[in-house]
Structure formats: structure tokens, C-alpha cells
Amino acid sequence: METEHSLDKACYSASLSLRDIKITDDFWKNEMELVRREVIPYQWEALNDRVEGAPPSFCMRNFRVAGKLNREKREKGAAFEEPKYTFRGFETLPEDPEHLEDKFYGFVFQDSDFSKWIEAVGYSLTQHPDPELEKTADEAIDVVCAAQQEDGYLDTYYIINGRDKTFSNLRDHHELYCFGHLAEGAVAYYEATGKDKLLRAAQRFADYIAEYFGEEEGKCKGYPGHEIAEMALVRLYRATGETKYLKLSRFFVDERGKQPYYFDREHPEAVKKGEEKELRYQYHQAHLPVREQDEAVGHAVRAVYLYSGMADVAQLTGDDGLYHACETLWNNIVNEKMYITGGIGGTHVGEAFSYAYDLPNDTAYAETCASIGLVFFARRMLQMKPDSKYADVMERALYNGILSGMALDGKSFFYVNPLEVNPEACHKDERKFHVKPVRQKWFGCACCPPNLARLLSSIGSYAYTENKDTLFVHLYMGSVLTKKVAGQDVDVCIESDFPWNGNVKVRVRAKGSSFKLALRIPEWCGSYTVKGAETARTRTKDGYLYVEKDWEEEEVLELCFPMEVRLMAANANVREDIGRAAVTRGPIVYCLEEADNGKDLHLVSIDTASVSVSGPAVQDETVCQVPVKTIELPGFRQEKPEGQGLYIPWSAGQKKPVRLKLIPYYMWANRGENEMQVWTRAE
């Protein structure tokens, strides 16, 4: 019996193997193809510093240097080189880029770029075998493994700079973060190819870490300064069955925030100087034990990676208390700290969550990685409790704040995803220097592009989860699924034209089986219809329509989720958005761009009275050769009289009626540098 405090464990579900899912719809297949054809090869060039005009990565170079040192044994006595702190973390820059010595270069977490790349390669190979890419990947793995130390340690920063300082700065130096990405990449590559060289390397590193950290007496009581090891260890546990990895993950989750703070023990000089302030602990989500945290604070990527790890541990250990801690944090994010695009992180100071309802549009951070982490968190919450509130946010982030991170041609990227851009301000106002008005080829700190690659190439694994008798459909992407559910062969084929059209066909071939289908009812549709379920037992619960029956040879359910154009308002506490409306249709958030509406977007407004009479016009068009539905609305443009002084007596001013044209937010900035805005004045 489910109570407020105990979850129904029979509802726990797991994500499906990518092998069982084939993505067929135009929208996501196109994104996956971009990753396969453009992003993966491009990133390989970037990891090898071969992209002209892009900041060098040094990633593979560092592995090569570390591998050489590994073979020749590092000379003792070389001075430990502290990286310098830059805006986004600790970076070691070459003094003379022409004549590089055999040193470590780049950010201390540069190894993770390889790991995310190999993870994306693994997923891509699952869907699309490619012997040449696999050969490149195998060779890259050889380079990485050559750097591994005899004791299993594998982080090039410390291999090159001195093992004596290993784990001496967990707070800032990302060794456990690099390990986490390595483990994720290794499992993905193993599952795709069956090749276990990298998996064994990741396990050896994990074993080393498990010897060093833990609750047992004598072991280090530290935890990662940048979370991810928590969920990576769970993944390693699922792949290998080694319970010590799950135990270590739970240790990292539970140790965080205990007093006295581990980071204080590690940095006594900072404590002495009084530098260790509440905000500093919050940055790492280390201010309180995680079960007592009820507000999402600090660095947004770190936070959602931690919450994802907490959710993993909660599910695997059946820990309802931990689930409820996750749920509290989830609710706090989506009710007070999330942009309408699914972006999170309202301030660039610390790349962090701001206070409740502080969601500025033009200085937003909304890092691509943070929205990706929110999707990780959402899927894990869904696995414990099939409640559409999680899938709605997952869909919102995927179609909006994540896809905006990559250009339509897959060749340039956004790190920061603002909701309003005036390019002049980005160039001249230091407070907005983090906001780029055009996507960049690469970044010195290149966390986002390879994160996008690994997410998009595994997109199918977010559409479904399953438990012993139910298949949950969370996202309606055209796909074919072939597998056993409740012990019976089942074929489920989804035909959909999401996100442009809400008609979905679910074709089920499962004769002899009586498994349940649980179909998400999207939050954005007021009402929906379903045909073909007349002979089934149906009920709705937590935003899912459950369809149960003895399936015949082939059956088709036809769902219709009407996609109306909606004018949305923000909560009145969001000061930035008061009096403004955002336009959405189905899962897509729309925006105005200068290319369609001219300069000075701050002067336009939506004529809401006319919208309710004549309605918006939805049109099929192409933007940069990509088919899309655009929206036209009646609006006004305020006139700028010639020679007007800076301050004048107030009057309503002159305005002329205009047609406003909106395109999907994720498509903005594909037609050159120009203004953009999501929230527009409404009158």
C-alpha cells in the first residue's frame, strides 16, 4: 500500500537498452545524424587540437604525455604545478604555445572531454555501426589506457604533475569528476561493442578509489567537489554487479555536508582567512547533509548531477527518505528556479542557481550541461515514480534549453542559453560577457558540446522505461521497440510528428501478452482523445493513461494531443517577466528574432485582444532548410519619435499595428548575429 512516505516499489522501472530502440522520426533522427556525421568527427579533431581558430583542448595530448611518463616513470622531485584559477575553473595555460613542453595543459578536468566523446561514440555505434569510427575509438582507448598507473589511478593532471598530491584538493580539482565521466564512457562503449578494455580501466580506477574513500575506519571521508561519480558508480555497479561501487556511491551521497566540513579539513588556510562562507559550501551542495537540503543551490550542473546520483541510490537501496529529499529539490527547481525553456542557473556568478524566482532573461546562465543534468534527474525520478510532472520537464528541457545549445548544422555551440539577447550588450557590458550572441566553434572549457553529443545520441533511452508488467511511454518520438515485456515478445511502434503535431499512433504487436501500456498525457494539452482502446481496461494516474488488455495480433491506438498556441505568463514573483507573455505550442517555446521582426525587440508587444479574436496563424516553413512551424501574432510596435530627449513627460506614445513572427527558441541564432527575446510585453 503506497502512503505519502513509502513508494510503491512495484512501480519502479528501468530505462531500456538502446539496442531495443530504433529512432525513426524525422526530428530526432536528424539530431542523431548530426551528432554522428558532424559532431563526433568534429569533436575528435577538437580533442586533438586540430580545429583551426578554436581554443586547443590538449585532451588527447595530455593522455599521450601521461602515457609516456607512465612508461618512463616520472622523475621524482619536479615541482607540483598548481593550475591558475580562471572564470570557469582551474586551468593551466602554456606559456609558449609554439614550443610545448611535456606538461599538462588545459583545465584540470580536460580528460573528461575524451570520456564524453567515447560515450557518444558508444551510443552512436549502437544505432549505426561504423567500423572506421570504432577503429579510431579503439586507438583512442589505447592511448588513454597507456596512461593508467600500475595501481589503477588514471587522471592525467596528477599523473603529469605528481602523484604525491593525489586527492589533495577534492574541492576544486575534479579527479572524481574525471573518474565519473570515464566510467560512464567506458560502460557505454562496452555495451555498444562488447569491448571491455576501457571498462576494465575504469574498474581499476574505481577499485583504487574504493580503497581510498569510504566509511570504514582509516579511509578518507572526502567526497567529490564536482559531483557525477555518484551516478557513474551506480552505472558501473549495474554493468558489473560489483556492490562496492553502489556502496561507495551511497557513501559519497551521505557524507556530503556532514560537520566538520571535509573541505575545511582540506583547506585550513581558507578557513583561517575567513574565506569559507555559506555560499562557498552551497556552491558544492556541501552546506548540509543532502537529506536536509530543501533548496537547490550552488553550481547548477553540480547540483543536478548530485540529485541524479541521489535518485539512483534511492532507487537501488529502496530508500524512500532519499527519494523524498530528491522530490523536494525537484519541486524547488521547477516551481521557483527554472526558466520556461527548461534552463536552470539564473546567475553566472558561480554558474549557479539564484534565489527563488530570480530568473533574469538577458544575464541568464542556463548552461546547456545543466539542462542536460536536469534530464538525467528527471529520468531517474520517473524510474521511481511514474508521474508526468517529471516527463513534462524532461520534454521541456530537451526541445528547448538543450537543443538551443547546438546550431542547426551541428557545427557550433552555446554554453549559455539566455532568453533575451541584445548583441550590443553582449559585446559592451561586462555583466553580459558570458552571453554569446552567436554559437561558438569550441570552448577552452568544452563541457557542453560533448555532453550534448552523448545525450542526443542516446535520446531513445529517455522515451521509455519498463517494469515487470508495464511499458511507460514518456516521450512521443517516432520509434520502434522490440523486446520482451512481462516475458512476452512485444513490438511497439510509435508514429508521431512531434513536436509539430500532436497526433500519435501506437502500433502494438503483442499477441498473447497482457502487458500494460502507460502513456503520458502531456501537461500542455488541455484535453486529449484516444481511439482503439475501447476493449481495454483504462485508468489515468499521475498524468499517465494506463491501457491494459489481452493484445491481439496487431492493434493500433490513436492518440490526439491538440497543440494549441498558448500565451504563457510567469509567476508574479518573477519580476523580469511581469506584463510579458511567452508563446508556446505543444512542447516548443517560441521566440522573436530580429531577422523576422526588425531591430529593437523591446519596442514590440503582443496584442492579446486581437489574438483572442483572430487567433494566431501557424505556418509550415523552413528555417535554414529545416522544416518548422512558425507562428504569427498580431502585435504593436512603439514608435521612436526623432530627436526625443532622454526624459520626456509620460504619454502612452504612438504605436502601430504589426504582425509578429515567432520561431522555435532552439532555432534562434542560426541566421547571423541578431536580437532575440522569449518574453514579450503583452497588452
Ligand code: FUB
Ligand atoms: O567544472 C566542470 C564543468 O565546467 C562544469 O560542469 C561546467 O559548469 C563548467 O564549469
Ligand code: ZN
Ligand atoms: Zn557545460
